[in-house]
Amino acid sequence: MTYTSSLLRLLDERGYIHQLTDAEGLDKLAAGQVVPGYIGFDATAPSLHVGSLVQIMLLRRLQQAGHKPVVLMGGGTTRIGDPTGRDESRKMLSDEAIEANIASIRTIFARLLHFGDGPTDAIMVNNHDWLGQLGYIELLQKVGTHFTVNRMLSFDSVRLRLEREQPMTFLEFNYMILQGYDFRHLARSAGVRLQMGGSDQWGNIVNGIELTRRMDGQEVYGLTTPLLTTADGGKMGKTAAGAVWLNDDALPAYDFWQYWRNTDDRDVGKFLRLFTDVPLDEIARLEALGGSEINAAKVVLANEVTRLCRGEAAAAAAEATASATFAGGGLGQDLPALALPAAGLSLVDALVGIGFAASRGEAKRLIAGGGAKVDGEAVTDETAHIVGGSEVRLSAGKKKHGILRPA
């Protein structure tokens, strides 16, 4: 359908919309007033990773279209764990750890959203503030009466778990009730009218909408984004080294830049639309590039995403390093580095020390397989020694490069 509100038009043309609970209703609302909308985030780690970036960008779009982003930190629900898609119950975190995580995660939102007291300024809330107050009996009375177990059992998050004969605790089973309550609470206390989230959150969002309608007679809306996978079928944001973290201190900017630079050809256009502010006509031009020319589009993607998440300077430095290292065959200053003692260093120790191999055995296998290079030359002798005294370029495979600097 064609939307009249700038919000839905923007979201639609950049590929954020998977499902809407009431497209017409929301379109009308968004065309006529500032719509506060929220997305919930977990506080299980000190940083969010690339898998959450669609949601963060969605809040950014909301603000760009003149509405109000509400970042909901799951300080309360993190103490429970969302059963969705997980085979195992989540570990419980201490209150202090959760608070510290929220503070750390806040820094990434500060880069991508404008916070403040104005009508379209972003705000951050923590559901521990209201869920923590709730008494069990009170919750059962107020909220429990609006849920039937029959229906709860039919939700994918529960059903799949049962079908796979994976355990699900009562604690987790309650997650959806608390999630639904969040929406109703935010609708009442902050005038929130929209909840967004990944497609796996559909059931939770619908629950919240119904609960809000039943308890308060208030009409609220839901929107989900498509499940993002890479073109080769993998999950977004996972690499060998682990998750691609958004926070500066969780992953070096150069590695973050490289993650985007190595995007599959087929994903370039999609990622540019979702993760950058590059205008659509420019994206259309970039994704039409054929053959190796598409690499130029990948550089734009890497630069833009890094700029948004890590800042202008970090993006420029990462690009300069990549350019010097790959195109120039030289050394960029942002590469991982290791001190090289005057007496030199064994190749094995150098590979382990700089982080290209997790153990000495792995380093030896890398060497034996022909993947270790010193100053661009493959070295296949496990006992090779690197002499000290001058700067050395150390590589593992074609993509991982580092510098050994005389100490």
Next chain:
RNA sequence: GGACAGGUGGCCGAGUGGUUAAAGGCAGCAGACUGUAAAUCUGCCCGCGCAAGCGUACGCUAGUUCGAAUCUAGCCCUGUCCA
């Protein structure tokens, strides 16, 4: 509380006394081909050691045995059914 089934390497999943550091698959790493892409083919894939080898590992603990992932007992956890 009872009966039955099950708990194996990052994941899935074989393995029922020695030749098992444990088949196979996925994921991952490297090589070839390329464009820092994909697909494909090849090699690698617990740790330490130059090596012979040593250490650690099949839910936990104690046993049987020359020898246990494999047998026994107790315990913990999960599922299904019964109460």
